[in-house]
Amino acid sequence: MSEFHKFVVDGSPDIELEELAIHLGLHETEAEELERRFFDTPDGRLHAMGATLEVRNPVEYPMMRSLVWMRGGQVLASGRVDASFAPGFAETLPAGPAFDRLREVIEMRRLLPVVEVRSRLSVAAYLDSEEKTNARVMIDLPTLPDGRPLPAVLEVRSVRGYESETDRLLAHLDARDGFDATDLSTADFARSMLGAPPFVPSKFSVHVEVSASSAEVWVTVMRELHNAMIANFAGTVDDVDSEYLHDFRVAVRRTRSVLQEGRDVLDAGAREHFRAGFKWLGDITTPTRDADVHLLDYPHMLAALSPQYAAALAPLGELLLDRQRACQAQLATDLRSAQRAQLGAEWAEFLAGDGPWAGRSTDAADADRPAREVVASRIARAHSRLVRDGRSIDAQSPPVALHDLRKDAKRLRYLLECFGSLFPAEVLAVAVRPLKSLQDVLGEFQDTEVQAHALADFGRQLDDAGSSTETILAMGGAIEQLSVRSARARREFASRFSNFDGASVNDAYDLLTNASKKQRRKKKR
Amino acid sequence: MKILATYNIKGGVGKTASAVNLAHVAAGRGNRVLLWDLDPQGAATFYFRVKPKVKGGGEALLTGRRDLGDVIKGSDYDNLDIVPADFSYRHLDLMLDETKKPLARLRKVLSSVADEYDYVFLDCAPSISLTSESVFRAADALLVPVIPTTLSIRTFDQLDAFVDENPDIVRKLKILGFFSMADARKRLHRELADELRQQRPELLATQIPMDTDIERMGIHRQPVTAISARSRPARAYQSLWDEILERL
Numbered sequence: 019m020s021e022f023h024k025f026v027v028d029g030s031p032d033i034e035l036e037e038l039a040i041h042l043g044l045h046e047t048e049a050e051e052l053e054r055r056f057f058d059t060p061d062g063r064l065h066a067m068g069a070t071l072e073v074r075n076p077v078e079y080p081m082m083r084s085l086v087w088m089r090g091g092q093v094l095a096s097g098r099v100d101a102s103f104a105p106g107f108a109e110t111l112p113a114g115p116a117f118d119r120l121r122e123v124i125e126m127r128r129l130l131p132v133v134e135v136r137s138r139l140s141v142a143a144y145l146d147s148e149e150k151t152n153a154r155v156m157i158d159l160p161t162l163p164d165g166r167p168l169p170a171v172l173e174v175r176s177v178r179g180y181e182s183e184t185d186r187l188l189a190h191l192d193a194r195d196g197f198d199a200t201d202l203s204t205a206d207f208a209r210s211m212l213g214a215p216p217f218v219p220s221k222f223s224v225h226v227e228v229s230a231s232s233a234e235v236w237v238t239v240m241r242e243l244h245n246a247m248i249a250n251f252a253g254t255v256d257d258v259d260s261e262y263l264h265d266f267r268v269a270v271r272r273t274r275s276v277l278q279e280g281r282d283v284l285d286a287g288a289r290e291h292f293r294a295g296f297k298w299l300g301d302i303t304t305p306t307r308d309a310d311v312h313l314l315d316y317p318h319m320l321a322a323l324s325p326q327y328a329a330a331l332a333p334l335g336e337l338l339l340d341r342q343r344a345c346q347a348q349l350a351t352d353l354r355s356a357q358r359a360q361l362g363a364e365w366a367e368f369l370a371g372d373g374p375w376a377g378r379s380t381d382a383a384d385a386d387r388p389a390r391e392v393v394a395s396r397i398a399r400a401h402s403r404l405v406r407d408g409r410s411i412d413a414q415s416p417p418v419a420l421h422d423l424r425k426d427a428k429r430l431r432y433l434l435e436c437f438g439s440l441f442p443a444e445v446l447a448v449a450v451r452p453l454k455s456l457q458d459v460l461g462e463f464q465d466t467e468v469q470a471h472a473l474a475d476f477g478r479q480l481d482d483a484g485s486s487t488e489t490i491l492a493m494g495g496a497i498e499q500l501s502v503r504s505a506r507a508r509r510e511f512a513s514r515f516s517n518f519d520g521a522s523v524n525d526a527y528d529l530l531t532n533a534s535k536k537q538r539r540k541k542k543r
Numbered sequence: 544m545k546i547l548a549t550y551n552i553k554g555g556v557g558k559t560a561s562a563v564n565l566a567h568v569a570a571g572r573g574n575r576v577l578l579w580d581l582d583p584q585g586a587a588t589f590y591f592r593v594k595p596k597v598k599g600g601g602e603a604l605l606t607g608r609r610d611l612g613d614v615i616k617g618s619d620y621d622n623l624d625i626v627p628a629d630f631s632y633r634h635l636d637l638m639l640d641e642t643k644k645p646l647a648r649l650r651k652v653l654s655s656v657a658d659e660y661d662y663v664f665l666d667c668a669p670s671i672s673l674t675s676e677s678v679f680r681a682a683d684a685l686l687v688p689v690i691p692t693t694l695s696i697r698t699f700d701q702l703d704a705f706v707d708e709n710p711d712i713v714r715k716l717k718i719l720g721f722f723s724m725a726d727a728r729k730r731l732h733r734e735l736a737d738e739l740r741q742q743r744p745e746l747l748a749t750q751i752p753m754d755t756d757i758e759r760m761g762i763h764r765q766p767v768t769a770i771s772a773r774s775r776p777a778r779a780y781q782s783l784w785d786e787i788l789e790r791l
Contacts, residue, residue, distance in 0.1 A: 020617060093621045095573040115661050116573025116622075143619070149764075150592035151619040177617035178624055 020178045022090040023188060024171060028196040031170030035157050038172075038194075042187055044142035044155055051077040053163075055134045056205040057105050059127035060253060060262065062217025070203055071120070071129065073099065077136075085112065087120050091156060091175035095120055105129040107259070126314055128259040133208040135160045135168060144174075144187055152180040153187060160204045168207045172197065218249040220265055222272070225439045228390055232283045233382070235389035236276065239436045241369050243273045254303075255350050260310040263349075267307055270300045275432040279396050282384040288368055288375055295361045302352040309342035311465070312472065319496050327495045330488035333480055334473075334496075393437040398531035400430040405524075408456075408515045417467060420511065424460040431457060441530050448526035452518040459507050459514045466504035473497050544657045545791055546650070547664050548682040553698040554669035557688040557723035559586040560757050560767070562666035564780040565686070565787070567766035570623035572784075574661040577615065577624050579653075581635070581678070582668040585628030591618045592764050593627045600631030602638045605648055611655050620769065624660075636673045645673055646712065650681035671705060679713050684791060688723030688751070691736040719790055721783060722750035747790070749783040752776055 027034050039046070053075040058064045064071050069089035076082050085105065087095040095116030105111060106128050108121040137160040144153040153176045160168040174191070176184035191197045202210075224242040226235045246269035253262030274296045280289055316335055320328040352358060367373030384392045404426040411419050431453055438446050477493040517523070549562040562578060570576040580587040585595035593616045603609035615624045631638075639645040653663055667678055679685070689699050699720060706713050720743065726732050740746055751757075754776040756767050763770050768777040 093573075097573065114573055116575075148592045148594070151617075177619075179614075179616035 020090075020092070021176045021181050021184065022092075023174045023191075024091075024200050024202075025173075025191060025197040026200045026202075027170040027172055028198065031159060034196055035159075035170070035172065038190075039142060042144065042190065045145055046140055046142045049138070049140035052137045052139055053077060053134070054137055054160075054204075056132045056208075057129040058132045058217070059124050059129060060218050060258060061127065061220045063123055063127065065206075065217060067123065068201075069094070069123075070205055071105065072205075073103065073105070087117070091154065091173045104131075126259060127261050130258070133205050133212065133214060134163050135204055135208045136163060137161075137204065144184065146180075146183060150180075151177055152183040153177060155187075158204055160208070162208060162211065166211065168204060168211065171200070171204055171207075218253070218262075218265070220261065222246060222268070222435060223439075224436065226389065226437070228388075228440055230389050231386050232389045232392040233385040235393075235437065235440070236280050236283050237369060239276055240273060243269045243276065243436075244365060244369060247273075251353070255353050257346050257350070260314060263303060263307055263310060267300065267303050270296055270303070271428075272432050272436055274300060275429060276436055278429075279393075279433060282382045283392060284382060284385075285375070286382070292365060292368065295365070299358065299361060303349060306342070306345040306349040308468075308472070309338065309345045312338045312469065313342050315469065319499065322499045323492065323495050326488075327492040330486065330492040331496065333483075333485050333489050334476060334493065337476055337480065389437070390440045393433065393440055394531045397430065397433050397437075397527070400426070400433055401527045401531070404430055405519055408519060411511070411515070413512075417463070420460060420463055420508070421467075424457070424464055427453060427457050427460060445526050445529045448523060449530060452514075452520070452523050456514045456518045459510045463504055463507040463511065466500045466507065470497050470500040470504065473500065544653075544660050545662050545684070546653060546682045547662060547684050547686055547787070548667055548678045549664065549688065550667045550675065550678065550685045550702075551687055551689070551695075551698060552669060552671050552701055553695055556669075556690050556695055557751060557757075558582075558669070559590070559666050560760065561686060561688050561723065561751065561780070561783075562664045563587050563590050563760070564766045564768045564777070565784050566623055566662075566664045567620060567768045568781050568784045569662050569664075570620055571768070573622065575622050575659060576662050576664065577626065577656065577660045578618075578664045578666060579626040580628040580666050581632060581674070582666055583628055583630050583632040583635075584668070585630075587666045588625065588628040590760055590764055590766065591616075591625050593618070593625050595628045595630070597627055597629040597631070600629050601635050602631065604652055605635075605638050605642055607652075611652050612659075615656070619765075632668070639673050639677055646677050646680045649677040653681060671701070676709075676712050679716055682716060684717040684719050684787070686787065687718060687720040689720050689739075689746075690724045691722055691732040691739065693735070696735065696739055717790060718745075719747055719787060720745075721747040721786075724753045725750045726753040747783065747786045749779055749786050751779045751783065 038044070055073045055075075057071045057073070064087075067089065069087065071085070071087045074084050074086055080101075083099050083101065083103070085095075085097055085099045085103070086093060095112075095114075097112040097114070097117065099112070103110075107126075108124055110129075111117040111120060137158050139159075140157045142155045142157070143151040144155060146152050153174055156171075156173040156175075158171040158173070160171070162168060172191075174184065174187060208214075222242070224239050226238050230238075247266055250262045250266040250269065253259070254266045257263075274293060277284070277289055277293045277296065316338055320331060323331065364373070368375040404423065407419075407423050407426055411423065431450070434446060434450055434453070438450075473493060473496055477490060477497075480493065481490055547565075549558040549565075551558055559580075559582065566576050566578040578587060578591075580595075588595045597604065597609075597614045599609045604611060604614065611626065615626055617624050639648055642648050644651075649665075656663075665678055665682065667675060685702075687699060687702065689695050702718070706716070706718060722736055725736060736750070752775055754767075754774070756771060756774045757776050759770065760767055767774060768780055771777055
């Protein structure tokens with residue numbers, strides 16, 4: 019693999035870089051004045067992988083606008099775009115395998131403009147005696163659109179197989195004052211200078227002190243979850259993409275779960291009050307999430323059908339879109355309501371220990387106990403229940419048994435995710451991996467069942483609306499596909515559960531929960 | 544990863560020019576492309592200014608003593624890498640013969656980079672041998688340049704006969720023939736091309752013209768599609784690549 023190095027150039031970058039080019043005999047291959055507009059997903063997926071996506075508009079040739087995806091100094095995909103082009107969802111990207119890889123990265127997320135800069139960008143080749151390029155040197159002299167200068171950046175990417183030939187160049191840069199190694203991109207510098215808001219991470223992480231009391235840890239976790247709700251609120255109301263609502267709902271569900279597990283840790287009155295409040299908040303988001311899931315699954319549904327059936331399903335696509343819009347409009351209204359605002363304000367006060375919750379004494383017995391001890395007992399209970407219920411499921415068990423087991427699994431997972439930092443990471447990994455795998459198959463079973471029922475309902479609506487026989491037949495085909503997936507998930511369940519209920523995984527749970535030998539023997543029976 | 548081999552039993556028909564230019568066109572469109580110069584003469588390697596040397600030679604690659612990834616060289620173009628030629632490739636038949644399952648060997652070697660590339664071009668030496676058979680087994684398609692001359696067409700017939708007689712070797716291999724070095728000013732070229740198109744309607748429609756720009760590749764040591772993307776041969780290679788994609 020080729021090597022990549024990046025430097026910030028201090029002092030007078032123009033002069034420094036010119037001297038460098040002469041000294042090293044760099045051969046300039048391109049030089050352009052560009053207007054650059056950078057894009058990323060709301061959770062900064064491209065930033066996280068060290069990549070950038072930008073629309074480049076050459077100042078002298080504005081018609082030669084292009085979309086460029088880069089990482090490590092290498093163009094991963096590029097293509098000409100017209101003046102009206104603005105990246106959005108995956109389908110807005112140019113066709114082809116290179117942009118297919120970008121589609122895989124962004125998934126269902128929307129690309130949003132992040133920052134704009136103006137750059138004098140030049141690329142030079144570091145040649146050997148055969149005039150073969152051994153490394154590419156990119157020099158970026160950027161400014162903000164208002165003319166404020168940004169740090170000049172110099173990038174060196176050795177060509178694969180010529181890494182050692184680049185050493186002389188790198189040694190020279192290392193020895194020279196004013197060239198400081200950096201991991202930041204021009205877009206990062208611009209975001210920083212403009213004070214742009216941080217990306218909204220989808221992955222939840224919270225660090226809690228092992229020695230802290232349960233009450234402290236519970237509040238810390240709930241604060242982080244509240245931050246996640248706040249971070250995803252506006253995107254959910256504005257329907258920027260479906261993942262904002264997804265992440266908002268996950269934060270609400272985790273909050274409900276943490277409240278549920280907070281018996282004897284939190285004030286009983288507050289706990290009941292907020293459990294009801296967050297149940298309401300979760301419930302108002304459910305119809306829109308269901309509608310989002312139907313829409314997200316629609317292209318996969320079409321892909322699994324014959325072209326004839328897929329074409330006949332167009333009225334379903336329109337119905338799903340109308341439904342999503344209607345649900346989203348209602349959700350936006352509900353989220354802007356006084357009831358939601360009051361819940362948010364009360365929750366913030368509770369977490370801050372202010373307002374009606376200030377000074378409220380708690381008689382909760384576990385509040386002052388070490389959090390690790392309390393959480394371990396909660397995990398032990400949730401794990402035992404999941405194992406007990408899972409072992410009772412066989413091929414004849416009704417679907418509801420698997421649906422209930424899914425809830426058991428979710429409860430355990432939330433405990434491990436929200437309070438995971440209290441436990442050794444390596445043991446946690448052994449405990450979570452098979453649980454996640456079990457949840458995937460339980461989720462697939464539940465989702466396909468729910469979707470099949472919903473599709474049957476949509477089919478009746480389309481029939482009543484006078485849709486063609488082909489459409490109704492195609493709906494039947496789609497429901498059949500879901501049945502096949504559901505049956506596959508059902509078959510897969512036994513092996514996934516058996517893996518979860520294996521000796522090494524049970525040992526990991528015993529380690530997490532400090533189970534005694536006696537308890538372990540009992541569990542094995 | 545799709546493996547495409549530029550192949551003809553006859554030499555001097557434009558195999559290397561096709562491999563070099565098609566690889567450059569494919570990479571220019573954002574595909575990750577590897578070109579393996581299997582011809583010990585190393586013309587493709589020369590065009591990309593890479594030294595025709597593989598540490599340990601072809602034997603090290605075929606026996607697995609050296610990973611293919613370790614000998615890959617980046618070209619001067621984004622997304623286009625080269626496995627250079629090596630003079631030892633002249634003994635490739637012997638080397639393959641000494642390995643287990645020689646026909647499957649080339650595909651196995653390439654499988655180690657399957658996640659890194661969308662297209663692999665194999666630029667083959669002119670012959671019909673164990674190496675070619677290994678190429679046939681590895682490739683998804685053979686790109687067969689044919690000069691509209693009697694001798695060149697005869698070798699295309701020989702390839703056809705081989706394919707018919709050896710279904711166990713070629714399996715699902717696609718044979719994509721196209722006219723190369725076609726000189727529209729020569730009546731014989733025009734007549735033979737027309738005649739052959741009638742006999743073989745499966746031939747690709749694009750033909751690569753005889754053009755001095757292609758000959759200049761040796762002076763510039765660059766693909767013609769890089770020297771002059773708007774030239775007649777460059778446009779022909781771009782159109783040929785479009786057609787190949789449709790057939791794959």
